[in-house]
Amino acid sequence: MAKLFDKVAIIGIGHIGSSLARVIKRDGLAGRLVTLESDPEHRAKAIELGIVDAAIADAAEAVQEADLVILATPVGTYADLAAGIAPHLKAGAIVSDVGSVKMAVLRDVGPLLPADVFFVPGHPIAGTEHSGPTAGFAELFQGRWCILTPPAGTARAAVDKVVALWEAAGSTVEIMEAGHHDRVLAITSHLPHLIAYTIVGTATDLETTLQQEVIKFSASGFRDFTRIAASDPVMWRDIFLNNREAVLEVLQRFTEDLTAMQRAIRWGEGDKLEEVFRRTRAIRRSIIDAKQA
Amino acid sequence: MAKLFDKVAIIGIGHIGSSLARVIKRDGLAGRLVTLESDPEHRAKAIELGIVDAAIADAAEAVQEADLVILATPVGTYADLAAGIAPHLKAGAIVSDVGSVKMAVLRDVGPLLPADVFFVPGHPIAGTEHSGPTAGFAELFQGRWCILTPPAGTARAAVDKVVALWEAAGSTVEIMEAGHHDRVLAITSHLPHLIAYTIVGTATDLETTLQQEVIKFSASGFRDFTRIAASDPVMWRDIFLNNREAVLEVLQRFTEDLTAMQRAIRWGEGDKLEEVFRRTRAIRRSIIDAKQA
Numbered sequence: 246m247a248k249l250f251d252k253v254a255i256i257g258i259g260h261i262g263s264s265l266a267r268v269i270k271r272d273g274l275a276g277r278l279v280t281l282e283s284d285p286e287h288r289a290k291a292i293e294l295g296i297v298d299a300a301i302a303d304a305a306e307a308v309q310e311a312d313l314v315i316l317a318t319p320v321g322t323y324a325d326l327a328a329g330i331a332p333h334l335k336a337g338a339i340v341s342d343v344g345s346v347k348m349a350v351l352r353d354v355g356p357l358l359p360a361d362v363f364f365v366p367g368h369p370i371a372g373t374e375h376s377g378p379t380a381g382f383a384e385l386f387q388g389r390w391c392i393l394t395p396p397a398g399t400a401r402a403a404v405d406k407v408v409a410l411w412e413a414a415g416s417t418v419e420i421m422e423a424g425h426h427d428r429v430l431a432i433t434s435h436l437p438h439l440i441a442y443t444i445v446g447t448a449t450d451l452e453t454t455l456q457q458e459v460i461k462f463s464a465s466g467f468r469d470f471t472r473i474a475a476s477d478p479v480m481w482r483d484i485f486l487n488n489r490e491a492v493l494e495v496l497q498r499f500t501e502d503l504t505a506m507q508r509a510i511r512w513g514e515g516d517k518l519e520e521v522f523r524r525t526r527a528i529r530r531s532i533i534d535a536k537q538a
Numbered sequence: 539m540a541k542l543f544d545k546v547a548i549i550g551i552g553h554i555g556s557s558l559a560r561v562i563k564r565d566g567l568a569g570r571l572v573t574l575e576s577d578p579e580h581r582a583k584a585i586e587l588g589i590v591d592a593a594i595a596d597a598a599e600a601v602q603e604a605d606l607v608i609l610a611t612p613v614g615t616y617a618d619l620a621a622g623i624a625p626h627l628k629a630g631a632i633v634s635d636v637g638s639v640k641m642a643v644l645r646d647v648g649p650l651l652p653a654d655v656f657f658v659p660g661h662p663i664a665g666t667e668h669s670g671p672t673a674g675f676a677e678l679f680q681g682r683w684c685i686l687t688p689p690a691g692t693a694r695a696a697v698d699k700v701v702a703l704w705e706a707a708g709s710t711v712e713i714m715e716a717g718h719h720d721r722v723l724a725i726t727s728h729l730p731h732l733i734a735y736t737i738v739g740t741a742t743d744l745e746t747t748l749q750q751e752v753i754k755f756s757a758s759g760f761r762d763f764t765r766i767a768a769s770d771p772v773m774w775r776d777i778f779l780n781n782r783e784a785v786l787e788v789l790q791r792f793t794e795d796l797t798a799m800q801r802a803i804r805w806g807e808g809d810k811l812e813e814v815f816r817r818t819r820a821i822r823r824s825i826i827d828a829k830q831a
Contacts, residue, residue, distance in 0.1 A: 370755050432748075433759060434760065437760050440796070443795050443796045444729065444792055455722065460825050462727075464683075465726045467727065469762050486806055489803055493804060496803075498740050502740045503733070503793065506732060510778045510779070513782075515776075515779050524742050525739055526767070529667070530768075532756050537757050
């Protein structure tokens with residue numbers, strides 16, 4: 246794979262940041278790869294793992310002369326980070342990110358960037374419930390989607406460079422309008438996570454003996470929710486706070502539907518339950534057909 | 539493995555029934571193994587797969603002289619089935635089942651059985667989202683729990699025989715009071731399934747283009763729910779109708795908690811969200827420690 250950038254700076258060397266660093270190292274995509282990371286343990290770990298050339302605590306030093314800067318911290322940190330790095334970005338640099346919400350990124354980061362910097366927000370649809378630099382792996386993005394949401398008018402050459410990076414990681418790139426991204430992800434990702442967190446939270450409020458039995462017999466369905474509900478707390482807090490409108494809208498639909506199910510159970514309306522249960526089976530088949538299962 | 543029964547009759551040769559049949563055949567646990575099955579295609583398939591000695595449509599013929607009769611059909615069919623087989627059960631026969639609710643089984647089946655028959659309801663905590671005799675496999679119960687809920691005073695020897703069957707299948711058996719079973723499973727299994735069915739149902743109501751994108755980007759969380767929501771519709775309809783009180787009780791707790799999350803998102807209360815998200819991570823670790831992950 247040919248070198249794509251002279252210098253890349255990844256801000257935050259957690260699960261996603263460190264996975265991307267591994268891709269860049271593996272394929273020699275950058276002449277120099279550094280991370281800007283506030284956690285000294287993560288900095289030490291990144292060097293120990295050999296996935297970056299330098300792990301830096303100072304924003305100016307990290308991003309200076311970088312052709313590509315990628316934000317890979319919780320979305321709630323973006324505004325402060327952008328303010329910190331903006332004065333030190335070189336003309337023609339590309340700023341991207343890996344956050345799970347995109348309208349808030351346009352809102353928080355866009356206005357802070359110099360006019361001679363290209364802004365190409367992104368969202369790799371990949372990840373596990375694990376966190377931190379040791380949890381990363383280069384194959385994380387293989388066969389997955391990556392959505393880019395460049396603002397209208399972003400230079401094609403800058404977008405193409407970010408596309409090339411994600412294609413090197415093994416992803417298929419889709420360009421999308423940021424608001425549309427946020428509505429789609431509210432359904433496919435944010436609502437499922439909210440519900441998983443809630444049901445596991447409901448179980449943690451049970452008395453101790455019952456809670457132990459829930460853990461013991463979790464293979465009957467509950468277990469599948471706990472994996473999702475083990476995702477990074479700060480990252481997910483920031484997602485919900487920054488995609489509020491879309492999440493509340495789809496949550497409203499969900500609670501209406503749940504209330505209808507509750508009523509059908511209370512009144513013994515088996516036909517209504519069965520009708521929904523048959524419809525949902527078809528969706529599973531569509532996902533298998535789309536090779537996303 | 540030594541023979542446990544002279545004749546076993548499995549009623550319903552679906553996913554669970556056919557898996558248990560495979561165990562009984564593999565280990566030679568029965569002198570003769572038959573299935574009572576109303577679906578002619580399933581009868582033909584069971585014979586073709588060689589997992590039973592006979593596939594029978596007549597209740598009297600199927601259960602006569604059987605030492606063990608296991609109901610493995612949706613719970614809603616049990617009352618009619620029990621009425622149909624009761625006159626033909628031999629003295630000393632054991633009647634068991636594999637249903638996911640247990641109070642309703644005591645209610646629907648118990649009163650119909652002759653006094654000289656032993657009743658040992660059971661629930662293997664195992665299964666996949668697939669249905670039918672071809673979806674079964676002998677290893678399904680390996681390393682899983684099986685809960686038995688014999689009514690107070692059931693002969694120990696009869697319970698021990700059913701325990702031996704499930705231990706041969708590789709399961710660990712737990713004896714539990716039926717009402718307690720139903721409350722625990724309402725949390726670990728019935729509520730998660732109801733929620734998964736509902737959220738996937740919510741997605742099926744979206745306009746077509748959005749629905750296609752939900753399928754495309756389902757790997758971001760939604761996908762995990764669709765597997766559960768592909769479970770057998772009739773089986774699950776009957777579970778909800780027959781564990782109504784316990785499901786409605788835990789659903790009420792869940793909706794209260796979800797409303798609190800909704801409010802925290804609306805008012806931007808990040809601390810409340812993060813606190814719940816941290817608690818739920820601990821539950822995941824407990825499940826991993828309990829080797830149920």
